[in-house]
Amino acid sequence: MAELLHWIVALLASAFEVALIVFLCFTYQNRKTLRKENRRMRKEREVIFEFVHQIGEVFADAEEIDMDTLLKRILFFSTKTNKAAAGAIYLFNKDRDRLFARAVSGIFPPLYDAESVKTERLLAKSQHLETLVKERSVNSGEGLVGAAAAVGTGIIIEDGEVDARVPTYKDAFLQIHSLLIVPMRFGNEVLGVVALVNRIDGSPFTAGDLNLLQAMADQACVPIHYAGLRDALEHKKQLDRDLHAAQQIQASLLPQTLPHLDGVQLSAFNLPAYDIGGDYYDLIQIDEEHLGIAIADVSGKGIGGAMMMAVCQGVLRTRAGQEQSPARMLSELNRVLSNNLAEDMFITMLYMALNIQTRELRFARAGHERPLICRGCSNRNRELQALDSPGIAIGLTSPEVFDAVIEDMTIQLESGDEIIVYTDGITEALNEEGEEWGLENLSRLIKASPQNPESLLRTVQNTLTRYVGARQQYDDMTMFALKIN
The missing domain is CATH 3.30.450.40 (GAF domain)
Incomplete structure (x- = not known):
């Protein structure tokens, strides 16, 4: 019995030693694996x-x-x-x-x-x-x-x-x-x-x-x-430099000062919606007796619109002395520009020729807003009328169709009469509720303002500023007025 017990103890001891060896080997291998994974x-x-x-x-x-x-x-x-x-x-x-x-x-x-x-x-x-x-x-x-x-x-x-x-x-x-x-x-x-x-x-x-x-x-x-x-920042800086240069070029295209004419008062303003606008106005001395007046709206804004403005000015100033008919002047512009305009770009323009001596005004309209005439604007009972004439925007049709539609209109201005022309950014200005200012509001303001052109345009500009508030506008605003003393 004692020998059996001794044998069992020896066997257990051997088993323990084997288990210990196995455990130590496993631990060593595991630590080795961990060290390898750690390394x-x-x-x-x-x-x-x-x-x-x-x-x-x-x-x-x-x-x-x-x-x-x-x-x-x-x-x-x-x-x-x-x-x-x-x-x-x-x-x-x-x-x-x-x-x-x-x-x-x-x-x-x-x-x-x-x-x-x-x-x-x-x-x-x-x-x-x-x-x-x-x-x-x-x-x-x-x-x-x-x-x-x-x-x-x-x-x-x-x-x-x-x-x-x-x-x-x-x-x-x-x-x-x-x-x-x-x-x-x-x-x-x-x-x-x-x-x-x-x-x-x-x-x-x-x-x-x-x-x-x-x-x-x-x-x-x-x-x-x-x-x-x-x-992206460098690209934006370069764009900003290019835009600044384009702004300077565009600003140089607009009249820096308005001419002083005996018996005629003139005033104008231009407010681009973006850094570079698509509106354009100009005054051109056709000859000693005639003054050319142009206002235009290019459908494309930005640099493309500014480039078209420059081309318009170049053609107008080159041809104005040779062509006193506003309709034929616009036809010439259409022939020059229509082949060079992008498919989604067109130009509306109103061109007028004022005889400074006789006060006769001839005008033609290429799809532009109708000019407004205020009869007897120095009096309390003032009449406001929109002057209509046929015409299609430049770049929308062939020269043949354009020439067949465009037509000169003539009106005799009298003392106290006032002509107001504008781009659609004026009447389509939006307030913070998304409501347009409209032609009705513009007409009401003109009738209620028996002032000279400079005061009238300042009133329009201040009224529009209050109307639109903080809302970003998406169209340029340009306005021009002349009054016969």
């Missing part, structure tokens, strides 16, 4: 820190670097760290509906349209491959690149030869064995995609490679985002 994570962290440091140094010198240079540096570190043979960075365009390859490294095979790639051209000119990749845009959600951008998650393909999503190439230098694609995320927004193909050691990419590349891509988005903001 891997520390190395990965060091790689990320180094990557951020290197990119930060590049970005710190942003005054001398553009977006493409920054992307090339990011791609260089991405391919080097992940031991990839080639790679590409795709970024969204401004409309965020397509991706374009902005940086390419190594022999990066096109991920689309493999059948259209001509190997002989690639061998003859290596630059052709990069051009091929950069020229082919990718729609959001299209293929592997578009899918990674649309979904916002990475894609790893360990064996490209058995994955139907990977294009197949017969030539060895274009074959895709393994592939990594990760989105470049800044907050909740995907800026683009990083794609890497084929490890240089021939082994497939791993989940660790995917995680590392994703971490690098997310870190890279910070300088990319702010570099994009800087590019």
Whole structure:
């Protein structure tokens, strides 16, 4: 019995020793695995820190670097760290509906349209491959690149030869064995995609490679985002400089001073809705007896409208001395401008010729607002009438049709008569409730203001300012008035 008990104790001791050895071996192996994982994570962290440091140094010198240079540096570190043979960075365009390859490294095979790639051209000119990749845009959600951008998650393909999503190439230098694609995320927004193909050691990419590349891509988005903001800021500054120059040019087109005429009072104002307006007015000394008066509204605003204003002024001032008929003057303008106007652009214009001696006023109207005449505006009982005449806007029809419709009208002005012309930005001015000021309000104000033209226009301008309040206007306001003493 004692021997049996001794044997059992010995057996248990041996079992305990074996269990202890197994436990120690397991613990050692586990600690070894943890140390290996810890070294891997520390190395990965060091790689990320180094990557951020290197990119930060590049970005710190942003005054001398553009977006493409920054992307090339990011791609260089991405391919080097992940031991990839080639790679590409795709970024969204401004409309965020397509991706374009902005940086390419190594022999990066096109991920689309493999059948259209001509190997002989690639061998003859290596630059052709990069051009091929950069020229082919990718729609959001299209293929592997578009899918990674649309979904916002990475894609790893360990064996490209058995994955139907990977294009197949017969030539060895274009074959895709393994592939990594990760989105470049800044907050909740995907800026683009990083794609890497084929490890240089021939082994497939791993989940660790995917995680590392994703971490690098997310870190890279910070300088990319702010570099994009800087590019946008520089672009805006350049636009502001161009707009300022255009403003100065446009301001020089409008009369700087109005002529002083015996027995005639003149006044005008122009308020562009934007930095550069599409309204135009001018006074032209046709000859010793006649004064030409033009007011126009170009449908396109901004620089395009300003350019058309300049052309209008050039034609008017060149031809005015040779053509006293307003209708024929507008016909000449239509012939010159109609072939050069964009499809969505046209010009309404009113052109008048005043005989300074006889006070006879001839006018023609190319689709513009009708001029208003106030009879006896110095008296309390004033009559206001809109002067009608046929005509079509410049650029809307053929010269033959335009010439057949346009017609001169003549009116004899008397002492106390006042002519008021304006663009539709005056009557279509909107208040904060979206209501138009309207011709009725303008007419009522003119009838209630037995003043000289300068006082009348100042009253109109002040009234409009109060009416529209803080609401942004979308059309220019221009007004001109003349009064016979």
